[in-house]
Amino acid sequence: MTGSVTRTSGTTGDKGADAVDATLEVVDLCKAFGGHRAVDGVSFTLAPGGSLGIVGESGCGKTTTARMLVGLVSPDSGSIRVGGRERSAPTRNRAERLARAREMQMVFQDPYLSLDPRVVVRECVEEVLRLHFDLTREQRTARVVELLDQVGLGEREASALPKALSGGQRQRVAIARALAAEPKVLILDEAVAALDVSIQAQILDLLAGIRRDAGVGFLFVSHDLAVVRHITEDVVVLRGGRVVEAGPTVDVLTEPRHTYTRLLLDSVPRVGWDPARIAADRRALEREAGGSSGD
Amino acid sequence: MSTLRIDREAADGAIVRRPGFGLLRALRQGPLFAGAAAVLVLLVLIAVFAPLIAPYDPDAVDLTATLAGSSSEHLLGADQSGRDILSRVIHGARTGLLGPLLVVGISTFLGIAIGVAAAWRGGWIDAMLSRSMDLIFAFPGMLVAILFVAVFGSGLTAPVIAMSVAYTPYVGRLVRSIAGQEKARPYIESYRVQGWSGWTICVRHLIPNITPTVLAQSAINFGYALMDLAALSYLGFGVQPPDSDWGSMINEGQAALLQDAMLPSFAPGLCIVVAVVAFGIVGEGIADRVAKRER
Ligand SMILES: Nc1ncnc2c1ncn2[C@@H]1O[C@H](COP(=O)(O)OP(=O)(O)OP(=O)(O)O)[C@@H](O)[C@H]1O
Ligand SMILES: [Mg+2]
Numbered sequence: 001m002t003g004s005v006t007r008t009s010g011t012t013g014d015k016g017a018d019a020v021d022a023t024l025e026v027v028d029l030c031k032a033f034g035g036h037r038a039v040d041g042v043s044f045t046l047a048p049g050g051s052l053g054i055v056g057e058s059g060c061g062k063t064t065t066a067r068m069l070v071g072l073v074s075p076d077s078g079s080i081r082v083g084g085r086e087r088s089a090p091t092r093n094r095a096e097r098l099a100r101a102r103e104m105q106m107v108f109q110d111p112y113l114s115l116d117p118r119v120v121v122r123e124c125v126e127e128v129l130r131l132h133f134d135l136t137r138e139q140r141t142a143r144v145v146e147l148l149d150q151v152g153l154g155e156r157e158a159s160a161l162p163k164a165l166s167g168g169q170r171q172r173v174a175i176a177r178a179l180a181a182e183p184k185v186l187i188l189d190e191a192v193a194a195l196d197v198s199i200q201a202q203i204l205d206l207l208a209g210i211r212r213d214a215g216v217g218f219l220f221v222s223h224d225l226a227v228v229r230h231i232t233e234d235v236v237v238l239r240g241g242r243v244v245e246a247g248p249t250v251d252v253l254t255e256p257r258h259t260y261t262r263l264l265l266d267s268v269p270r271v272g273w274d275p276a277r278i279a280a281d282r283r284a285l286e287r288e289a290g291g292s293s294g295d
Numbered sequence: 296m297s298t299l300r301i302d303r304e305a306a307d308g309a310i311v312r313r314p315g316f317g318l319l320r321a322l323r324q325g326p327l328f329a330g331a332a333a334v335l336v337l338l339v340l341i342a343v344f345a346p347l348i349a350p351y352d353p354d355a356v357d358l359t360a361t362l363a364g365s366s367s368e369h370l371l372g373a374d375q376s377g378r379d380i381l382s383r384v385i386h387g388a389r390t391g392l393l394g395p396l397l398v399v400g401i402s403t404f405l406g407i408a409i410g411v412a413a414a415w416r417g418g419w420i421d422a423m424l425s426r427s428m429d430l431i432f433a434f435p436g437m438l439v440a441i442l443f444v445a446v447f448g449s450g451l452t453a454p455v456i457a458m459s460v461a462y463t464p465y466v467g468r469l470v471r472s473i474a475g476q477e478k479a480r481p482y483i484e485s486y487r488v489q490g491w492s493g494w495t496i497c498v499r500h501l502i503p504n505i506t507p508t509v510l511a512q513s514a515i516n517f518g519y520a521l522m523d524l525a526a527l528s529y530l531g532f533g534v535q536p537p538d539s540d541w542g543s544m545i546n547e548g549q550a551a552l553l554q555d556a557m558l559p560s561f562a563p564g565l566c567i568v569v570a571v572v573a574f575g576i577v578g579e580g581i582a583d584r585v586a587k588r589e590r
Binding site for chain 2: 070071072094097098100101102104105106108109110113114115116117118119127128131132174177181
């Protein structure tokens with residue numbers, strides 16, 4: 001486990017070995033609430049280190065799907081496998097619980113609600129390390145600094161309570177916390193929806209960087225097509241709990257075959273939006289303003 | 296996360312108050328809160344240091360002073376047996392506070408355990424625990440206490456056990472509903488995704504986060520328990536004479552009323568009223584602050 005300390009710098013080497021092990025396969029997933037079929041036979045595959053978007057209008061079952069993947073909702077039927085290991089049944093013991101947590105982590109939509117108000121940032125990341133890895137105190141401290149640095153947070157933020165942080169900073173904490181378990185797949189359920197537009201761009205840029213460096217697969221749940229276009233390679237379009245279209249993001253979003261997808265695309269106000277450019281512009285602006293890091 | 300969750304509990308997620316005591320809410324802010332808190336501190340100090348403060352031995356009989364009025368020798372006069380009323384009232388603060396303290400301590404502990412278990416596990420465990428609490432709630436606590444005294448004998452123990460049981464649903468219902476809401480919060484869900492056990496999440500994170508609200512209820516309960524225990528000993532089911540206790544002092548003092556001596560029953564009565572009102576105001580004040588903080 002000591003190797004984990006240098007993970008961010010040293011992953012590219014063992015990416016190939018992980019590759020066999022980290023494919024997320026979802027087959028025929030179903031969940032009904034009362035009589036309402038919230039998720040109805042959803043299947044998709046996420047390659048190791050890949051990036052898959054799940055899009056669809058409000059209420060189409062995106063969140064329910066994500067929650068089933070991380071085990072917060074138990075599916076009625078269907079299978080969820082990471083590297084061939086089934087994870088749709090409830091966990092039976094601690095080892096299984098921890099193994100599953102290391103397969104998949106999740107970043108929640110609202111950073112104002114997803115952090116424990118009583119726990120300072122450093123502690124919040126350290127807890128995860130303590131639970132999952134057998135590190136010495138010094139190694140843990142170093143890893144916390146590294147993780148927070150990865151999401152652009154420094155010493156000052158590390159000792160703050162969530163209430164002292166801005167929305168963007170909180171979401172960075174949530175991302176660092178999720179990465180602390182070194183998951184193979186990171187689920188982001190509307191992870192930028194609660195943030196204002198300029199910060200969305202920064203966070204998306206950050207996520208793209210993390211995927212490049214850490215080789216973690218992204219499952220990006222969103223109703224914002226511009227965001228999905230920017231950050232994903234493949235996309236699944238859900239409607240009423242069913243997959244209506246799936247394929248490479250560029251193809252699906254430029255030449256949708258399904259009218260529903262076309263409808264979704266037509267409802268986007270600004271298609272030419274480029275968060276990377278906005279983030280870059282914003283960084284340039286900050287450099288001019290004197291380099292203060294503010295979200 | 297999902298704002299679509301139907302929250303059946305929202306309606307009864309409130310502090311339980313007795314009819315008439317809601318009036319104290321009006322006094323929960325400003326100088327009265329500080330005043331009430333000061334009264335409580337004073338009461339505790341008096342109880343702790345009773346032997347040092349009291350001018351006389353509370354049980355010392357001085358027949359020459361029988362039913363003496365207020366004088367420099369006996370500030371609050373003396374009772375039929377010539378015992379100094381001030382000393383008895385001071386010593387009475389000990390049982391007067393110890394009883395409710397035990398009741399509140401035990402019922403808070405049990406209420407949290409039962410409420411959190413019901414909320415966290417749900418299903419038949421919730422159904423069973425909730426029905427049991429409803430059942431206890433439906434029984435008049437005083438009646439159960441009298442029954443207990445009949446079986447186990449008088450003194451402080453039997454009434455305290457009976458009252459602890461009777462007050463558990465006050466706390467348990469509140470805890471069940473707020474713990475249920477807390478469990479659905481993303482920060483608790485993210486602990487589950489991280490792989491923590493339910494036990495650890497509840498003990499380390501959920502309970503500390505709901506504690507302020509529970510404490511408000513417990514402070515209010517303290518006043519009620521004090522009143523109930525005083526009523527029991529007034530009726531002769533609690534602390535027995537000659538031990539000084541406010542409730543039994545009122546009872547003993549009744550005969551003196553016929554001889555125009557007010558103080559033997561009036562002084563302990565006033566103590567009860569002041570203590571109950573002070574605990575009510577402090578409890579309401581805490582509840583108010585908690586509610587404000589959450590908004
Ligand atoms: N706990 C629940 N109990 C009952 N019904 C639920 C529950 N959670 C979700 N649903 C229902 O399932 C359907 C899908 O909900 P879900 O939250 O997955 O939608 P979504 O695609 O994430 O929508 P949004 O974009 O608004 O977040 C909705 O019709 C919703 O009402
Ligand atoms: Mg959703």
